[in-house]
Amino acid sequence: MKVLIIEDNKELASNIKDYLVREGYVCETSYTYFNAENKLISFHYDCIILDLMLPDGHGINLVRFIKTEKNQSSILILSAKNSLEDKITGLDIGADDYLTKPFHLPELHSRLKALFRRKNLKNDNLVEFQEIGVNVESREARVNQHLLTLTKKEFDLLLFFLINKNRILTRQTIAEHLWGDYTDNLANFDFVYQHVKNLRKKISKAKGNDYITAVYGLGYKFNPNL
Amino acid sequence: MKLISKLTLWYLIITAFVLSTSGLLTFLTVQHEMDEEVTLRLKRLTDNIAEQIADGIPLSAFTDPYISIKEIENSATKLPFQIIDTSDFYFYTENRERKLVAKVIYPINGRNYYVEASEFVVDKGEILGAVLQSLSWILMLFLLIMGLINRQVSKIILMPFKRLLQSIQSFDLSQGGQIELPETKVQxxxxxxxxxxxxxxxxxxxxxxxxxxxxxxxxxxxxxxxxxxxxxxxxxxxxxxxxxxxxxxxxxxxxxxxxxxxxxxxxxxxxxNNQFANMQPIDFSVLTDKVLSAFSELIELKSITLKKEIEDYVQLKIHVDLADILLSNLIKNAIRHNNNNGKIEVSLNSGQLIVKNTGSPPEVPVEQLFQRFKKSNQSSESIGLGLSIIKQICDLYKFKVEYDYIDQLHIIKIIFNGKD
Structure with a gap:
């Protein structure tokens, strides 16, 4: 999976790259509009992560450029501006998703995964790990072929864990993933604890392994090496 | 007090002082002049009588009732000319009037004659009255003119000032823009x-x-x-x-x-900064339901009982994002500061939205909670901006927002057409 990260801030670009490389992605970075344009002409990428504010041009124009090149890449826009107008403009001209800074890296990864799933239609609705299988399309989760009765949030949580295996997911990251814009001010993360607890209980009941562990009070981790 | 009234008042005080001083002076001058004139006339009269006696005219020839002449035996008695200020009954006015009496003894041809002559003069009170009367006429005339001048002239003179005040009043810093100040020649x-x-x-x-x-x-x-x-x-x-x-x-x-x-x-x-200018009528009832269901899990996790009375089709002209932020802040607030097994009541009609929730009593006066970073419980994890955002949105749309703590219930009431 090839990803181009267009972000003028080198540290931020390297954060994203570090995270994605560990997940097995092939990542390249561009710090300028010019450089990005060159790369886009010469190479093909499955996904483009694009910061709108570049020193030598506006990211929106790059989106237009990518679209006119009949490029099949998915586009994920990063922006420091949290405004609906920007979001709508970005999505209107062909971006596939939009993420506001500051964002969580696992969140970015989970959005990327969703983009890939949408792109590669063939049989990719299934996210599987050992005895756990999740169908993203029908929103069904099975453990040992046993259908779990999960709430919407519990399903999202399980998928989030499966996509970010062996990663520490902090309570904030989980809360923001599950509740989106509604999280701010929800300083009390008991909700996250409750959901994780319920999910673990339901998996154990279906004789699944308890992969989800708490880590140093930092958050939770889906540990595949039990 | 208006500037022009103040000016007029001061002007009147000064005028009254000047007028009364000049009145007193007028009175004293007139009185003095009159007395002097009468004294001079009486002196001439008595001198004239003495000359006539010296010319040999008999005393019985002087019949004027205001003159009396007597021959005095004692040749040693001397009396220089003097004026006595007195009063007497005056036949024509049937009143006691002021009378000046001149008394003098003349030695004529070795004999002494006592001559007395008198004249009625105008009373002091009458002079004073006349002076006061004329002064009050002057004063009235003065007031009339001042009044007219103040009304008309002040309008012209103070016009630039009034226009200036109007410009300043209509100026709003947050709206930016330039202020138009009227030109004036007054320094x-x-x-x-x-x-x-x-x-x-x-x-x-x-x-x-x-x-x-x-x-x-x-x-x-x-x-x-x-x-x-x-x-x-x-x-x-x-x-x-x-x-x-x-x-x-x-x-x-x-x-x-x-x-x-x-x-x-x-x-x-x-x-x-008014960056949410775009506002269309939205169905606030549907949005309220949507936000409440978005929070339903959180409400359940805390075992909170939700009671809602939402009237259908409540239309509000408000930016849809802000409506969403307003509602979710209200509900979030009601959940976060709630107790386990507490309750939330949401009622909405075309006039107002009320959110009530149980929770520990506020530790600061409730009206302060709308200020930024004011928290009921300073140690709480919240950032303390939720209510400020609610307030700011309400201010933008001129909604009236009230916070009360009654019967162990936190009550936030938003009145949609509140600000008269």
Whole structure:
């Protein structure tokens, strides 16, 4: 999976790259509009992560450029501006998703995964790990072929864990993933604890392994090496 | 008190003082002149009588009732000319009137004659009355003219000042824009204009800089916050021990809080800057239901009982994002500050939205809770901007918002057409 990260801030670009490389992605970075344009002409990428504010041009124009090149890449826009107008403009001209800074890296990864799933239609609705299988399309989760009765949030949580295996997911990251814009001010993360607890209980009941562990009070981790 | 009334009052006080002083002077002068004149006449009269006696005219020839002449035996008695101020009954006015009497003894041809002559003069009181009367006429005339002048002339003279006041009143710093100050030839007013122009320009500049600073800092902080958060997330993934995790956790939590504060402040700023100008009528009832169901799990997790009375088709002219932010802040607030097994009541009709929730009593006066960073419980984890955002949105749309704590219930009431 090839990803181009267009972000003028080198540290931020390297954060994203570090995270994605560990997940097995092939990542390249561009710090300028010019450089990005060159790369886009010469190479093909499955996904483009694009910061709108570049020193030598506006990211929106790059989106237009990518679209006119009949490029099949998915586009994920990063922006420091949290405004609906920007979001709508970005999505209107062909971006596939939009993420506001500051964002969580696992969140970015989970959005990327969703983009890939949408792109590669063939049989990719299934996210599987050992005895756990999740169908993203029908929103069904099975453990040992046993259908779990999960709430919407519990399903999202399980998928989030499966996509970010062996990663520490902090309570904030989980809360923001599950509740989106509604999280701010929800300083009390008991909700996250409750959901994780319920999910673990339901998996154990279906004789699944308890992969989800708490880590140093930092958050939770889906540990595949039990 | 109006400037013109104050000026007039002072003018009147000064005029009254001047008029009464000049009245007194007039009275004294007139009185003195009259007395002197009468004295002179009486002196001439008695001298004339003495001459006639010396010419041998018999005393019986003087029949004037205001003259009396007597021959005095004692040749040693002397009496120089003198005036006595007295009063007597005056036949024509049938009143006692003031009378000046002249008395003198003349030695004529070795004999002494006592001559007395008198004359009625105008009473002091009458002079005073006449003076006062004429002065009051003057005063009245004066008042009349002053009144007319004040009404008409002051309108003309104070016109630039009034226009200046109007311009200042209609000026709103947050709306930006320039102020139109009327030109004037009056030095004081043009100085005032000049000063105001300078002051307003400075205020506008300061305001703009403050806004820019807030905007920039809110925007510029996003990227570093993203970097720090990303680095911490990557650091967590590395091979760390318990102790290192304990160091990372508070740093990570603080970054989270910082970015929440930054986002909330950015939102407040955007509302303040009127960046949510676009407003269409939306179905507030549907939105309220939507927000409540978005929070239904959180409400259940705390075992909170939700009671809602939502009237259908409540239409409000409000930006849809702000409506969403307003409602979710209200509901979030009601959940977060609630007890386990507490309750929330939401009622909405075309006039108002009321959210009631159980919770521990507020530790600061409730009206202060709308201020930024004021929290009922200072140790709480919340950032303390939720209510400010609610207030700011309500202010923008001229909704009236009230916070009460009655019967162990926190009550936030939003009245949609509240501000008369």
């Amino acid at each position: 004081e007013f043009s100085e005032l204009n000049h000063f105001l122009k300078k002051m307003i320009a400075k205020a506008l500049n300061d305001y703009r800089m403050l806004k820019e600073f807030a905007e920039n800092s809110s925007h510029e902080l996003q990227t570093p916050l993203s970097i720090i958060r990303g680095k911490l997330e990557l650091l967590m993934e590395s091979d760390i021990n318990d102790e290192q995790a304990r160091l990372i956790l508070p740093a990570y939590d603080s970054i989270e809080k910082l970015s929440k504060i930054n986002q909330a402040l950015g939102l407040l700023l955007k509302i303040e």
